[in-house]
Amino acid sequence: MQIQDLPYPDPGVPDARSGARFLWWLGRNQLGGQLKALVWGLLHFVAVSALPFCVGFAVQGVVDRSGGRLALAGGLLALCGAASAVGDTFLHRAAVTNWITAAARVQQLLAHKAARLGSALTRRVAAGEVVAVSTGDVEKIGWFVEAVSRFTAAALTVGVVCAGLVVYQPALGVIVAVGLPVVALAVLPLLPHATRRADTQREKGGRATELASDTVAGLRVLRGIGGEELFLDRYRRASQEVRRAAVHSARMWSLIASLQVLLPGLLLIAVVFYGVRLAREGRISVGELVTVYSSVAVLSYPLQHFQEIAMAYSFSRPSAQRAARVLSLERHPSEAKTAQTGSTEAGEVKGGDLYDPATGLLAPEGLLTAVVCGDPDAAGRLAERLGGHASEAGPSVLLGGVALDGLPLDAARAAVLVQDKDPVLLSGSLRDLLDVPSSGAVAAADALAAAGCEDVLDTLVQGSLEGADPLDAHITERGRSLSGGQRQRLALARSLLTDPQVLVLDEPTSAVDSHTEARIAEGVRALRNGRTTVVFTSSPLLLDRADRVVLVHDGQVAAVGVHRELLDTEPRYRAVVTRETEPETVAASEKEPRPGDGPGAEGEPRPDEGPRAGRNGLAGPRKIDELAHIDELREIGETA
Structure with a gap:
């Protein structure tokens, strides 16, 4: 494999049982x-080690006053x-090629693993560790792979020279042959x-990197609460720990280097002492x-590669262990899970209902199903399960009777496409953002x-320097130039x-206003008409548009119906959607309003009912008023 042939068509299946096995696997795959x-x-x-023999031959020619021998020595x-x-020259070229191709292989393996695991990767491995593996660790692994060939050549050369000295001059050659292994070992x-x-x-470096990445990711929040100085002090302390650890490590390596001299x-x-006596x-x-004498002096050069391979292995071994730990992660915790859930030879699903046996959730084909779950974390896990990204053991989600x-x-x-509650926008133009695999049935303008x-x-056009086409507008990293609702x-x-075929949306409108x-x-609803759509939400506006509403409570389906029906008949559903407190829910269930009762009847606000907490924790309108305005907001949306 040459550099110009990268990337690999197939980087292979790594041996990720341990760091040492992973390094051995890399070496075997780059045997050529x-x-x-x-x-x-x-x-x-x-050639370098033969120079002393040529010099000795020339010196002896001068001593013997032999011009022919001196000319031969010069040649x-x-x-x-x-x-x-x-x-x-060619050793350096080949070694650097080994370094780059090994690093490229590891990076491709990590990229493939990240693509397979998806969002489950960062739940099982810290983000800072993933960054460290894909950057610094890859470089150190490549260093070891590159150093192996030089070390092997140096070791073979030392053995050949020692054997040659024993034959050339046994009295001194034996001393060198015994002394060099002692020096090397x-x-x-x-x-x-x-x-x-x-x-x-x-x-310590990995912890500092993780702390830095978390701080940068939450910088806007930290500034909002005045906590940037606190985290800056934490990073200072972490970086000082890294510095002290680096100095502590460098002292040992300096001792090893001094011994090598x-x-x-x-x-x-x-x-020299014994040789002078013999002379x-x-x-x-x-x-x-x-x-x-010259041979022993020159052999200090290949001996340096003994120290290099020791350093390369010491630094690459933990890097290889981390890489192997990431590469050993699997989509499922047990290989038997797939066999239990079944498979399909065709490798595709024509359609059908989406069903989760673990919770009993059913999303009929072609309908808009809204799922209400009181626990946002549980809702996120369930959304990932519906997309086949679950990391916990359990029965597989079925689509059209086929296990995902x-x-x-x-x-x-x-x-099945799952959009989580915190989607990521990569930097680039809006055209690049929308350049995704699609069926072609939906136009970008319609979406x-x-x-x-x-x-x-309009905002992108105003801030763009590329022209009036919003598709050419530039979006900064993670869309930081946009508001949360815009992103x-x-x-x-x-x-x-x-x-x-199936679109799963987890709180897709949590950062936008009601209109x-x-x-x-x-x-x-209009764009996904006839397509299966599952929306995790507690917004009455979305719930009222759903064909089917499912309440999930304590990990199981607790009620199924339509929005207004569940509001009237299911207190747990009403508690989640209207943000009632537990006493309010109990009181509402104990005293059902009757028509004609005046204030407090269904559809009429109580005179003593004050403001309540809205969906974002702010004071909002009365709960009955909010539900009564659904039709009004629907008319606003249709008019717009």
């Missing part, structure tokens, strides 16, 4: 690149220098300590002494109109444009 780097590395290191030096340069007892310190640094120096002194006794020639868990992921997502985006388009409506338009909500309710 590793062998290429190894060959060039051997050429480079062997050998030129040949070794050229081989070293060529080997070094002397730092091994320090590596566990260095690794633990590196792990601590990485852990000190021990070869001591070996060199021992070789004085006439047991070796001057050229042989120079050759052995048994479908291929692409088919399941094409059949924008149904979502009530007229004023949003919500654009996300709703994007979901309507896709025109899936806009009335228009959206009418627009969604």
Whole structure:
């Protein structure tokens, strides 16, 4: 694999059982690149290590006053220098290619895993850890993969040189052959300590990254409550912990580096001391002494790669463990779940009712079903279940009698689209935002109109520098230049444009005013006519537009009907929709109003009833007045 061939058509199935197994799997999948780097590395290191033999041969030629031998030594030096340069150049090229292709493979694997898990990923892994894995950890994993071939070439070169010295000059060669392994392995007892310190640094760095990402994401809220200084102090403390951990780790690595300089120096002194004695006794020639001395001096260069591979492994091992932990996450906690729920050979669903066996929720085909749930978190989990994104064990949601868990992921997502209560808008133009896979049956203009985006388009045109076309207007990261209601409506338009078989909306109008909500309710109903739509809401305006309303209480369907019928007959439903307190609900159920009773009768406000909390926690109109104005707001929406 070359850099120009990226991305991989298929990055493969990783061995994510552990960090070490994941690194081994990466190495095996890049065996061709590793062998290429190894060959060039051997050429480079062997050429460098052969230079001392050429120098010793030249020195001996001078001593013997042999011009022919000196000329031959010069030619050998030129040949070794050229081989070293060529080997070094192509070694660097091959090693960097291994680094980049390994990092690209890991990033593709992470991207595929994130696409498969969807919103479940950030519930099971902290967002800061995902960011750390996809950025810094990927780079360190690539570093280790790149360093393996250089280390292997260096180790083989050291072995060849030691064997050559033993043959060339046994008296000194034995000392070198025994001393070099000791020098190379002397730092091994320090590596566990260095690794633990590196792990601590990485852990603290991950926490600091997570804190920073959470702070940036909530900066607007923090400024609103005056809490930015508090979080800034927290980040300062976290960053100082990272700094201290980094210094603590660097001290150990500096000790290892100093030993890598000190021990070869001591070996060199021992070789020179003993070699001088042998030369004085006439047991070796001057050229042989120079050759052995130069060989030991030059071998300090390949020995540096022993330290590099130790550092690369120490830093990449925790990174590989984190990557393996993310890549080991599965869509379902047990493999038997799919077998229990069944599957389909066709890989697609033609249509049908949407049914959740866990709660008993049924959304008939072609109808607008509203779901009322008193617990917003439970509503969000149920919405994800309906889209096949559930992470907990349990029976699968059925669409047309087919288990969504048994479908291929692409088919399941094409059949059911879930828009959560906090949708994300990516940066780019509005045209890019609406460039999504769709059936083609819904035009962008119709989707924008149904979502009530007229004023949003005007705002985008006014703030755009690209011209009068709102589709060319630029949307900033996560839509931060827009209000919450504007972001919500654009996300709703994007979901309507896709025109899936089943559309699940979780509180799609929680950030808009009542008049806009009335228009959206009418627009969604008209645009999704004949298509299955499920809306999680407690808004009377949306509930009154639904063909079918389902109350989910304590994880089970408690009542089914239409909005006005459930208001009259189901106290739990009325408590959620009208935001009654528990005493009010009990009192209302104990004393049913009778026609003709005057004040307090159905449709008439009580004289002593004061303001109540609205849907956003603010003082609002009386509950009966709010319900009585539904028809008025409907007329406003139709007129608009």
